[in-house]
Amino acid sequence: MKENKMGSMEIKKLVTTMSIPIIISMLVQALYNIVDSIFIARVSESALTAVSLCYPIQMILVAVACGTGVGINALLSRNLGLKKQKEANQVAVHGLFLAIVNGLVFALIGFLFSKQFIQLFTNDAEILAMGISYMQICMIFSFGIFVQITYERIMQATGNPGYNMVVQGVGALVNIILDPIxxxxxxxxxxxxxxxxxxxxVIGQIIAMLLGIFITKHKVKLVQIHVREFKMDLTLINSIYKIAIPAILMQSIMSFMTVFMNMILVSFSTLAVSVFSIYFKLQQFVFMAVSGITNAIIPIISFNYGARHKNRILETIHFSLILAVGIMFVGTIVFQLFPEQLLYLFNASEDMLMIGIPALRIISISFIFAGMSLILCSVFQALDHGKNSLIVTLLRQMIILVPLTYVLAHQFGLNISWISFPITEGICCILSLYYLHKVKKETINNLDNEEALLNG
Incomplete structure (x- = not known):
């Protein structure tokens, strides 16, 4: 069998070649999200508000899909690193099973509870009707995104992230074409x-899912998915979710944070809610680039953790941090210099500019700190220290951020409240670096360094 490049390729080249296709696919996805909002903003402000209110639930859906994918990715990569082919195949098949189950669960939730969720924020009949329709359709047909993401993680774990770019790119392109139609x-x-x-x-997601199935079947050779060989293994599912649950919670926390932030902001105006939603769509271009790196390094670190290659793990961590800081620095400069132009993409009124310009400039101060924390949280997940990731994310998205925003907003006004982001991210970056020191001492430095043994 062909040797997995994650155990042999030079690290800088490996991280770069693994990250770039994932970054491109994620940026295409971010472009879709922005184009979608741009089109909806041209329907009416009420339409944009309706979709903005649904966004946290969409984030939870994606969090479960991506978090489960992290567990599949890490466990699959580790078994490949240990050269356990049969076990790797079973991880992939169980991942597909979990995707289908999750899709059914969210379809039921969307069908039964969409109205109750939208009513938490508004009783406006027009916004309510649009929000219910949007949320129900996206959730009832969510099997597409669950299965799509599962196949993307299988591609990543086997060292084929280029196919991710194709799958996500085609899905997003279909969305962008169909949106105005x-x-x-x-x-x-x-x-x-x-x-x-x-x-x-949902049409874009289903087409991407079908393409992912086709590519994996015909192009990915390191893993074989045979549904007939599936036999439910609760121990394996437990192992997947031991890694996945911290990742799911980490991403879901952002959804709950958005809900609470919307509750804080709606007391000022519904326009403030729209501005916050627009910020999230815009910052995806920056954060998704770093997320592409985190998606790439999880299988790299997991594989080399299984193969006990200490130096390759350390080099991956250090190089990824440098890349993340560089990306976040560029993002900060763009948000500082061009906030007005970014907001004009969404038909920004003068009132929206008054709220949005200081928001974008102040929040972007936090980008470099956030980028470092994101990289390190992925490192912790790959090395079975998911608890550290969960603690950092809870602090970043909820425990510090939301109460601090509430206090600043009600004591000093809306514009000052955005300072809560750089304060929170700075504290959590320091904590992440402390956890890295502990993980090096407790886990990484205890690995048998096979490369050193070979050279010595």
């Missing part, structure tokens, strides 16, 4: 507004 009613289709945006979203 379904939203505004072109080529004989009725103008469906927010409902049309939701339909375009």
């Amino acid at each position: 379904f939203i505004f009613g072109y080529f004989g289709f009725p103008a469906m507004g927010v409902t049309g945006a939701a339909i375009a979203t």
Whole structure:
């Protein structure tokens, strides 16, 4: 069998070649999210508000999909590093099973509870109707995104991130093409507004899912997925979720943070909620680039953890931190210099600019700190220290950030409240570096360094 490049390729080249396709695919996904909001903003402010209120639930859905994918990715990579082919195959098959189960659970939740969720924020009949329609469609057909992400993580774990770029790129392109057709009613289709945006979203996800299945079956040779060989192994599922649950909670916390932030901001105006949603869509271009690196290094570190290559793990960590700081520095400069131009993409009114410009400038001060924390949290996950990741993320997204924002907003006003982001990220970056020191001492330095033995 062909040797897995994650155990042999030079680290800088490996991290770069693994990261770039994932970054490109994530940036394409971020572009879709922004284009989607740009089109919806041109329907009405109410339409943008409706979709903004649904966004936290979409984030939870993606958190479960991606978090489960982290568990699949890490465990699959580790078994490949240990040369346990049969076990690796079973991880992949169980991942597909979990994707289908999760899709069914979210479909049921979306069908039964969409109205109750939107009513937490508004009783406006127009916003309520649009929000319910958008949320139900996205959740009932969520099997597409669950299965798609599972196959993407299998591709990453086997050292084939380029296929991720193809899968996500095609799905996002389909979304972008269908959005104006379904939203505004072109080529004989009725103008469906927010409902049309939701339909375009799920069609893109299902097409990406089908492409992922096809590519994995015909191009990925390190893992074989045979559904007939599936036999439920609760111990294996437990092992996947031992890694996945901290990752799910880490990403879900952001969703809950958004809900609580919306509750704080709506007391000022619904426009403040829209500004915060726009910020999230814009910052995805910066954060998704770093997330591409985190997605790449989890299988690299997991593989070399299984193979007990200490030096390769340390080099991966250090190089990834340098890349993340560089990306976040560029993002900070863009947000500092061009906040008005970024907001104009969303038909920003003068009132929106008054809220949005200081928000973008102040929050972006936190980017470099956040980038370092994101990288280190992924390192902790890959090395079975998911608890550290969970603690840092809880502090970043909830325990410090939300109460601090509430206090600053009510004591000093909306514009000052955004300072809570750089304060929170600075504290959590320091904590992440402390945890890295502990993980090096407790785990990494205790590995048998096979490279040193070979050279010595």
